[in-house]
Amino acid sequence: MSFHLILFLAFGAVCVGGAVNLLAQRHPINSALSLIAVMAALAGEYLLLGAEFVAAVQVIVYAGAIMVLFVFVIMLLNAAEEEETRGSRVAFLLGVPGVLTGSVLTAWVVLRHSGTEAVAIGALPGHPTDIAQLLFHDFLLPFEVTSVLILIAIMGAVVLASKPESTARKVD
Amino acid sequence: MNPMLNLWLIPVLPLAGAAINGFLGKRSSRHAVTTIALFFSGAAFAMALSVVARFSSLTLPYHEYLAHWIRSGTFRVDFAFYLDQLSLVMLLVVTGVGFLIHIYSVGYMWDDPSYYRFFSYLNLFMFFMLTLVLASNYLLMFIGWEGVGLASYLLIGFWFTKDSAAAAGKKAFIVNRIGDFGFLIALFLLIKHFGSLNFDQVFQSITPLGAETAGAGLLTTIGILLMVGACGKSAQIPLYIWLPDAMEGPTPVSALIHAATMVTAGVYMVSRSHVIFERAPIALTVVAIIGTLTAFFAATIGVAQTDIKKVLAYSTISQLGYMFMACGVGAFSAGIFHLMTHAFFKGLLFLAAGSVIHAVGGEQDMRKMGGLRTRIPWTFWTMTAGTLAIAGIPGLAGFFSKDEILWRSYQASWAYWLVGLVTAFLTSFYMFRLWFMTFFGEYRGEADAGHGHANHSAHDRHGDHGHGGIHESPKVMVVPLAILAVLSVIGGYVGVPGSLGGNNQFDKFLGPVFHGSAPANAQNAAVGEKAAPEEETEGNEPKKAASTELMFTAISVVVALLGFGLAWQLYYRNPQLPDKIAASMSGAYQTLLHKYYVDELYGALFVKPLIDGSTRILWQGVDRKIIDAAVNDAGDGAKLVSDIVRHMQSGNIRSYAGWVAAGSAVVIAFMIWMGVR
Amino acid sequence: MSVGVFILVSVIKSLVVLIVLLTAVAYTVWLERKIVGRMQNRWGPTRVGPFGLLQPAADGLKFLFKEDLTPPHVYKPLFLAAPMMAVIFALTSISVIPFGNSITLFGYSIPLQITDVNIGLLLILGVTSMGVYGVALAGWSSNNKYSLLGGLRAGAQMVSYEIALGLSLVGVLIQSGSFSLRAIVDAQGGRFLGFIPRWNIFHWQFVGFFIYLMAAYAETNRIPFDLPEAETELVAGYHTEYSSMKFAMFFMAEYANMITVACLATLLFFGGWHGPLAGPPLMRALLPVFWFVAKVFCFLFLYIWVRGTLPRFRYDQLMSFGWKFLLPLAIANLMVTAIVVAW
């Protein structure tokens, strides 16, 4: 029961708890917060895996930006608790067992077929410079493509979220 | 080394004329159209003459490679031309007669609204015919073959507003298809077994083979199939039915295509393939029998016809029968000889008939003619020359060629000779019948010109210039008549048989083409002997043969005179007699009048079942019940299925997600299963 | 050193830093009140202790003993959690800030920094970005339209300016190719042509510093960007409904953030603890800390000065300024720096 394993289990527990809580909570804002917890814990896992940069970016981008957007939208639309519907009950009765069995099966297979090779702390020094090397040399094209993608996403978001009446006002 | 002849120009010139007239003629004046058409056909003729001029200096056969067409493995077909004595003869006939008929048509078609179209078609026909004649391989020949079929279709249906014309055109086209089918199969067989379609290669690979006396072999099959094609094109039994209807076309067309050139393509093809036929006795016999029967039957039918052009049509068929008879007995040169002379006098006859029709204002029924001798002297005298020639009156072209054929057929079998003789008698009979009915006795038609106009529209509508009554044709029509008349008088002297003091020039001329190709093996007695007399005629032939030949000549002359006499009896001395005879033996007469009901027979045998079958089975059965039904049911099925499946499209996002998840779950399960296993 | 000692030292360092920081927060408040008072031509706090020096303690006591009331209709869990989040994130970001070279005590060389991770800067950025939640959730959970507006404003404003902030830092990062704050500071040692200190501000990064300053003000919701808590329009925005200690937490968080930002500015643009060294060894050991604190103090003074001087922006002005001016400028600065460094 090494220190490393303890940390892993701690963060993992937070992850699992957050994920389950995301499902359990009825109010979107709680789900959002539990998701943030999951992401923070995941950042911890990344640190354990020696990927400090990824961990930092995880916190900044996911927890710091994307989830802020979610929370922002939740506040903006003042989302209320979700109400039960017939479809939801059906989905619940079907979905949860299915997902549980699926995950259990996967876990079983993975554990059954995985050797005992372990991952040590900092086994791979994910130093920013190395990552930069990869990102801007080997993966330059995908990088640019993603940049274009995100540009398009920005424009799409602007267009979609712009109020129709505002455009109407522009017209007259 | 051969001088460059530019043979390819000969077909291409008329093509150019056809193109120019076809595309620009509509807007240009009649004179321009005339100039174009005459220039290009004349130029072709001039080229042909130049070829003749340099012919002696050529080493035959002369090949001219133009461009490569099909190259597939070892099999190759080129746009290449081939010139030997045979094709030279054909070349001269086609260009010469064609040119004359072009000239004639200028006068004949002058008033036709689509004058340019006529000449465009005519030039097109020249192009294809020349391609056919000059081709150096069967495939190019086939192209010309089909092309002339097309041209004849276009020209028969030239007045396509007339139902009968359109129908006749279609009939000709379809019947020819049947023949072409056989031809094509023959070509495929040639490719399969000899890997080539070039005349040289095919014949070289065939020459070593022996004759198939044992029974029907490959060559026999090919030969018979080729003969089927020839039957289609050259209107032989059983495919002759299209030619009489083809008279719906303008008379120059009948003269050029359906008498002088196109219909003789079959004969040309057969004699071009003589190497094959000489090794297939059975095929030869088939050819001979078909030719003989055709000659006889067509003649009998011709006896009863009253339409002047129909008479000539049937006589054409029977003359073609003669030619095939000649080929069938291995006397290819004789066949070609007759082909040439026939081109002269039959072209002449048709043109003269056209002139007559023109004179009487579109009337084609001989019973409405008569006494035209004095009214249209030029036509009369030229037609007389033609009639005498075809009837086999000594000294004229038809005499020599027909006599030659009869003599050679006798050498094969007396049966051919006998039927040929009867046919000769019938020929002279119906020809003189036509002659008498047209030119002698009283004029039985209405004299007023106005009536002429009335049935112009029904028939050749050439007479739209209000001509007053009966009148001689213009110079431009008469001159070709005269030239052809001269040709049909003297044309025979190129091939005077030895027995008559000549030494068969024509046969010698064609010698290199036909001789020396006979199969080597001895048991092929039939063809061998038939080939023998030719060599003899060139030199010291035994007096016995000469005397017998003379005797036969005499017999045929007598027969011809008999025919003349009978016709004189019936149609000049007492013209009412024929009706009595017809009444007395009406059964036979009706049969003849209705051409042995062959058309009706074919209609009942092939056409009607075909139509019914395609209506009931193919249209209402297959098309409606299977094809349409399949399509409709497919659509309905799709509708049905999607009607069920669309409930998956609940529009509910989560349900979609559920489907996706389920699918991926299945995939994962499969992968796990694979992994675990 | 052994794990035990390591843990011990870490704990001690954390405690020291925490105490110092909280004290600093308290006295920054006092300082602000004093200076703004002077600027507005009044005394500021004078009664409690000399120069009102004990005022912070008094405020602290007041906050502690005031009634802690939770209004009805608030979403309780978040209403309670929000201030804590704010404080936690504010205090966390201090943990990677170095405030001096390593000193040697009892034979142990101890870096004057709680922990030196090689991505310290990123960590700070991340934590500060998390700081949004405190404000936003507070505004939302207190179920009050002014608060909600305040929260929304805070969220939008922080997310927007975070970009400019990050980009303004990238220039520095390019120049000193590391995320470790200590490394960045070390890269700024030395001088240009003898007398100009080799600080990033003098080393092409003055534009970057300008951008950073603006963005930092917005991030900390200080005037002229304090729209989330615009007293005049939103009646104190997101913390309208908060009282006593919970309000104090927001207060602490704000000033802690100010200090953090000031420290960062010092470290990134003003050479951290670099400064003239002289005197006996102990003094040599402590002078860097002094320089560091001095620079941070300057920045805090600047903060207060600006607050006393500038009016508040309008919200659309704020946004257009951030997106249409600051962001392009930051990108341009980044490009120029990249070119300069590359060449």
Next chain:
Amino acid sequence: MVPLSYYLVLSGFLFACGVAGFLIKRNIITIFMSIELMLNGVNLSFVAFAAHWHALSGQVFVFFVMVVAAAEAAVGLAIIIAVYRTRGTLNVDQVNLLKL
């Protein structure tokens, strides 16, 4: 020392939870968050593999995934706002105009 498989199981569980959330939740926003959860699970396995195979590219992929997630979040949230504006609800069960 933690075996690789532990990380994989964890990521698998997170992914499964994401799927479950997608299936069970009614609120569009929560559904989107479930998607983010799935992406995070995938990221974890990426990083774990990267550490296991000593190949940094795994971490690079994580960045790409983050970019995609960011784009998706931006557009998705914009869509959510538009939907809310037009339909006045965030419940996916009531956003079913496409239903037959």
